[in-house]
Amino acid sequence: MPPLPHILRACAAKTFLIATGLTAWARQRRIGEATILTFHGVREDDAALTSLEWYLHPPASVFREVCSMLSRKFRVIPLSEVIKAQQHGSRLPENAVVLTFDDGFASNFHVAFPILKQHQLPATLFVVTGFLDGEDMLWFQRVDAAMGRTRKASLDWTINGARLHLQFANPKQRMRSHGALMPELKKLSHHALLQEIARLEEALEVLPLGKDDLPPEMRPMDWNMVRSMVASGLIEIGGHTHTHPILARCDARTMREEIYTCRNRIADELGQAPLSFAYPNGRPGDFKAETVACVREAGFKVACTTLQARVDAHASLLQLPRLDAPLSVAETEVVASGILDIFKRRMNERGSTTT
Numbered sequence: 001m002p003p004l005p006h007i008l009r010a011c012a013a014k015t016f017l018i019a020t021g022l023t024a025w026a027r028q029r030r031i032g033e034a035t036i037l038t039f040h041g042v043r044e045d046d047a048a049l050t051s052l053e054w055y056l057h058p059p060a061s062v063f064r065e066v067c068s069m070l071s072r073k074f075r076v077i078p079l080s081e082v083i084k085a086q087q088h089g090s091r092l093p094e095n096a097v098v099l100t101f102d103d104g105f106a107s108n109f110h111v112a113f114p115i116l117k118q119h120q121l122p123a124t125l126f127v128v129t130g131f132l133d134g135e136d137m138l139w140f141q142r143v144d145a146a147m148g149r150t151r152k153a154s155l156d157w158t159i160n161g162a163r164l165h166l167q168f169a170n171p172k173q174r175m176r177s178h179g180a181l182m183p184e185l186k187k188l189s190h191h192a193l194l195q196e197i198a199r200l201e202e203a204l205e206v207l208p209l210g211k212d213d214l215p216p217e218m219r220p221m222d223w224n225m226v227r228s229m230v231a232s233g234l235i236e237i238g239g240h241t242h243t244h245p246i247l248a249r250c251d252a253r254t255m256r257e258e259i260y261t262c263r264n265r266i267a268d269e270l271g272q273a274p275l276s277f278a279y280p281n282g283r284p285g286d287f288k289a290e291t292v293a294c295v296r297e298a299g300f301k302v303a304c305t306t307l308q309a310r311v312d313a314h315a316s317l318l319q320l321p322r323l324d325a326p327l328s329v330a331e332t333e334v335v336a337s338g339i340l341d342i343f344k345r346r347m348n349e350r351g352s353t354t355t
């Protein structure tokens with residue numbers, strides 16, 4: 001029998017949880033927990049799916065439904081309210097959800113922002129300042145694009161002692177090759193990672209990636225877009241480094257430069273230093289105690305990880321957990337309600353009393 005969380009993620013199970021009122025019951029418990037959701041971009045419904053990473057960019061029609069449901073059933077609060085509650089030792093508002101978007105994709109402005117505005121939902125955008133400056137494309141976009149643009153059908157590649165047979169003839173093969181290569185790339189020091197990607201582009205005989213080579217939604221926002229969103233009062237801007245390295249793979253000097261350059265570029269462009277930060281990749285091992293200390297020293301009051309959990313009273317402000325944005329409106333309702341945590345806790349309790 002598959003584990004309970006997998007069963008609960010099945011479509012029929014989500015519908016069952018909503019229809020029986022279990023998600024509504026979970027939402028109404030007065031426990032002062034919040035769900036922070038991690039989005040990246042939102043794609044136009046008719047976008048040509050050329051990127052391997054479209055799964056991080058839900059279609060606009062789904063995002064519209066998600067926002068409509070959240071505005072009816074939850075209390076969407078800005079991240080700054082979480083800072084205030086934690087600093088004052090007060091409870092988080094009941095039934096709270098925080099929306100965050102990582103990286104700084106143009107679709108945040110063109111597609112997501114009009115929908116957020118329609119529902120008056122606040123959000124925090126964590127931006128990669130070098131990407132917005134147009135200096136460089138994100139390193140993972142280069143990997144994705146190299147696999148999509150190469151004329152080669154396959155490539156034998158050795159990395160970290162692993163011998164990979166990468167194939168690119170169709171989207172399925174590219175997805176599989178991407179899935180095999182990315183975890184290996186993420187183990188490298190940041191310096192070695194950049195060298196490896198340059199080597200890969202050369203072996204695949206593709207030119208360096210430019211802004212115009214990307215689908216429109218995956219190009220960076222510009223600073224005027226950012227300023228107009230901030231002026232609406234709905235959008236907060238946070239830092240996400242200058243070039244998106246995994247900070248634990250950087251030497252101390254590079255780590256510091258990435259955090260401080262990001263903070264200073266945002267302060268220069270917006271006239272105010274950012275208070276919030278998100279660690280690139282953000283999983284355990286992607287940031288260290290030194291990273292957290294540097295983020296604090298740079299003046300950030302809150303920092304988000306991608307550790308998959310809800311925020312409770314014990315959460316550390318500089319290591320807040322988040323949940324990956326679900327792919328459907330029903331899944332969003334189930335995940336944000338906290339019902340899965342209740343089931344998991346009950347199962348753990350039962351497990352510990354029966355062994």
Ligand SMILES: [Zn+2]
Pocket residue numbers: 102103240244280281
């Ligand atoms: Zn990111």
